[in-house]
Amino acid sequence: MSDALQLRFQHRYPGFELDVDLSLPGKGITAIFGPSGCGKTTLLQCIAGLERAQLGQLTVADQRWQDDNQFLPTHRRPLGYVFQESSLFEHLNVAGNLDYAAKRADAGKAALSRSAIIELLGLDTLLRRRTFELSGGERQRVAIARALLVNPSLLLMDEPLASLDNPRRAEILPYLETLHDELACPILYVSHAADEVARLADHLVVMDAGRVHSSGPLTELLSRADDPLRLGDQSGVVVETRLAERSDDWGLMRLENGALSLWVGDNGKALDDRIRVRILARDVSLSLSEATDSSILNRLPARIIQLADSGNASVTVQLDIGHQTLLARLTRRSVAELSLQPGQTVWAQIKSTALLR
Secondary structure, eight states: OOEEEEEEEEEEETTEEEEEEEEEESSSEEEEEOOTTSSHHHHHHHHHTSSOOSEEEEEETTEEEEOSSOBOOGGGSOEEEEOSSOOOOTTSBHHHHHHHHHHTOOSSOOSSOHHHHHHHTTOTTTTTSBGGGSOHHHHHHHHHHHHHTTOOSEEEEESTTTTSOHHHHHHHHHHHHHHHHHOOSOEEEEESOHHHHHHHOSEEEEEETTEEEEEEEHHHHHTOTTOTTOOGGGOEEEEEEEEEEEETTTTEEEEEETTEEEEEEOOOOOTTOEEEEEEEGGGEEEESSOOTTSSOOEEEEEEEEEEEEEETTEEEEEEEETTEEEEEEEEHHHHHHHTOOTTOEEEEEEOOOEEOO
16 A cells, blocks of 8 residues: 555644654555544644644645645545544434535545445435434444545544444444445544454554554554553454355354464355454463363464563563464463473464454
8 A cells, every 4th residue: 555645743732742753554444543642633633624733744645735835724625524423413314414515525526426325334214314313323324424425535533433332333333344445545543442443444553642652554563562552451463364164063164364274153254255353462372282182272383483571470472373473461470481482382372363354
């Protein structure tokens, strides 16, 4: 993916300073991740032109939106913005909200037609309903559709699921996955929820105290032993796999990525489908020999790359399985008793795997 977003912002106000310099991919979802107050929303508002940074430079798809000599106001920036709250027009029904957005569409051929967006977000049965009649998840789907109807060159999403309960989050996540596959323009997705990031993102920006702590492909950052996201017990890797085999007798399917081979519960996908999985470090244990009398199905030979102190009497072990990285979270005592060292060959036992998409 080419770097289609070039941005540089310095912005200060009492008690906070934003200082960000980034080159981001021109397609897919870039997650901007970090704790509350780290500057995620401020960065999005600077990109949107809602805040004017003291120093700002922004280029999107070779179009200069901002530099020392020019500043495109928000209404002239071809972007869509989805906030935490849907902010729909209460005096209009769903169709009216969509029509209003369509009138603001940037000139040129739209990437997705109105009918395609309605179908994509499952809104066809909601068009005549008033917005106050909608659930939280339905409101956010309408808000996303409204943002898409302006034919944006960039879609900004500021914690769009933060105000939803778990059932509503589960309802809307599949629509966001479909959006990832169908939308050509880049998406900047602000979140502090690690599960959303692991499920949706291609690229990851980790922020801390107004600055970029780390930036890079999601799979690379999550596989680092130093835990740049500071996920603690939730740290782990994300792996893109292929459905290679299924066992109808046992209700299992085998996923693979090179030498990494995993038996998991069958979810009905077709052979050769791509499936993203997340393996938490806490769900990986190590042994010096293959434990053939174990109930754990997924046992793979691995080589230790690095050991990193994780605090709370634990150590994160970075492993290589045929050029695929895996993490294991062990106690310091276990590391000492097994005399684990970089370069050593061990057996990784994977107790649990989460299927993402």
